[in-house]
Amino acid sequence: MSARPRLLLTHVPDARASYYGAEALAGLTRLGDVILHESPLPLADKDLVRAAQGCALIVADRNTAFPASVLAALPETVAVLRCAVDIRNIDVDAASTQGILVTQASRSWIASVAELTIGLILDAARGISSANVAYKAGRNATAAMGIQLEGRTAGLVGFGPLGRRVAELCRAFGMQVLVADPYVTVSEPGLTQVALDDLLARSDFVVLLAVATAETENLIGAAALSQMKPTAFLINVARGNLVDEAALVRALDGRRIAGAALDVGRAPDQMPSPTLTFRPDVVATPHTGGLTRPAIEGQALETVRQAAEVIEGRVPAGAMNADHARRLAGLRSPPRSDLA
Numbered sequence: 001m002s003a004r005p006r007l008l009l010t011h012v013p014d015a016r017a018s019y020y021g022a023e024a025l026a027g028l029t030r031l032g033d034v035i036l037h038e039s040p041l042p043l044a045d046k047d048l049v050r051a052a053q054g055c056a057l058i059v060a061d062r063n064t065a066f067p068a069s070v071l072a073a074l075p076e077t078v079a080v081l082r083c084a085v086d087i088r089n090i091d092v093d094a095a096s097t098q099g100i101l102v103t104q105a106s107r108s109w110i111a112s113v114a115e116l117t118i119g120l121i122l123d124a125a126r127g128i129s130s131a132n133v134a135y136k137a138g139r140n141a142t143a144a145m146g147i148q149l150e151g152r153t154a155g156l157v158g159f160g161p162l163g164r165r166v167a168e169l170c171r172a173f174g175m176q177v178l179v180a181d182p183y184v185t186v187s188e189p190g191l192t193q194v195a196l197d198d199l200l201a202r203s204d205f206v207v208l209l210a211v212a213t214a215e216t217e218n219l220i221g222a223a224a225l226s227q228m229k230p231t232a233f234l235i236n237v238a239r240g241n242l243v244d245e246a247a248l249v250r251a252l253d254g255r256r257i258a259g260a261a262l263d264v265g266r267a268p269d270q271m272p273s274p275t276l277t278f279r280p281d282v283v284a285t286p287h288t289g290g291l292t293r294p295a296i297e298g299q300a301l302e303t304v305r306q307a308a309e310v311i312e313g314r315v316p317a318g319a320m321n322a323d324h325a326r327r328l329a330g331l332r333s334p335p336r337s338d339l340a
Contacts (some may be wrong), residue, residue, distance in 0.1 A: 005032040005056035010064040012040050026298035049073045056331055059303050068094035078311045078327040081303045099326030103306050103318040107161050108200050108298025117237045118288045120261035121205050123283045150174035155203030155267040158210030159184050200227040203329030207306040212239035225251040233259050235288050242264040263289045
C-alpha cells in the first residue's frame with residue numbers, strides 16, 4: 001500500500017458543495033489522493049466499481065448504493081465511510097463478508113432538524129407559506145384563523161435524540177407532549193408515554209421522528225390516519241418510508257385530517273412526492289432538515305477523522321462491523337503530525 005492511499009468521494013458536485021464542504025474536502029486531501037466524482041448523476045454499479053478501483057477508502061453519500069455485487073468487485077477497498085447515520089444504501093452483511101469496514105456518522109443534525117420541525121408545525125398551524133405564496137402571486141392572502149401552539153398536543157412518534165430535542169422545543173411553546181416509542185422508557189418531566197393508537201387519537205400534531213426500518217414501513221397508513229383528529233396535522237421530518245402516501249392523499253382528499261407538513265417523502269433523494277407537494281393543504285420543504293452548516297460540517301468532518309483512524313489501522317468511532325473488518329490491518333502509514 002502506498003504512503004498516500006486513494007480515497008473516493010462519491011458526492012456529485014452540487015452535493016459535494018452543499019453536503020460535504022471545502023474544509024472536510026481539504027482534510028481528506030491531507031490524508032491521501034482524493035478522487036472526486038464530477039458527473040451530475042450518482043455513481044452506480046459498473047461506474048461506481050470503475051471509479052473506486054484502487055481506492056482504499058470510500059466516503060459515501062446517500063444516493064450511491066453499495067450492493068453485494070459492487071462490494072465484491074472492490075478488492076482494495078478497506079472501508080466505506082457513510083457521511084450520515086442512515087446506512088441503508090450499504091449492504092453491511094456483504095461488506096462484512098468481504099472484510100470491508102462500514103462506518104456511519106453521528107447526529108450532528110439534531111438541532112437543525114428539530115428547529116425545522118418546529119418551523120413546519122408553525123407553518124401548518126398558521127398558514128405562513130400559503131399566505132406568502134398568495135401575496136407573491138399578486139393575490140390578497142386570506143386572513144384565516146390560526147392555531148395557537150400553547151395548550152395544544154404534539155404527539156412524537158419515536159423518541160431518540162431528535163425526539164428528545166423536539167420535545168424540549170414543543171414544551172417551550174407550552175405544548176402538551178405525548179410520546180410513542182416501544183423501545184424506550186420516557187422519564188422526562190412533562191412528557192407522557194402512550195401507545196401509538198392513543199397518540200394518534202389525542203394529538204393535534206402527529207410528528208414522525210422514527211427511523212426507517214422494516215417495522216416502520218408504512219407505519220402511517222389508512223388505519224393510522226383514520227385514528228387522527230379531523231383537525232390534526234401530520235408532520236414528517238424522518239423518512240418517507242414511514243408514510244403510505246396513497247393513503248395520505250385519500251385522507252387529505254376526504255378531509256380526514258387537516259393537512260400535512262413534509263420535509264421527506266418517496267421521491268428521489270427522499271424528497272416529498274409531487275402528488276403531495278402541490279397540494280394547498282400540504283407544506284413541503286425539499287429534505288432540508290439537516291441542511292445547515294454546523295449540521296453538514298459535523299458529519300463531513302467526522303468522516304475525515306474516521307478516515308485518519310482507518311489509515312492508521314484503527315477502528316474509528318461509528319464502526320458498524322468492526323469484528324469483520326479484516327482488511328483494516330493492511331492499511332497503515334507512518335504517524336502524521338498534521339492530523340491533530
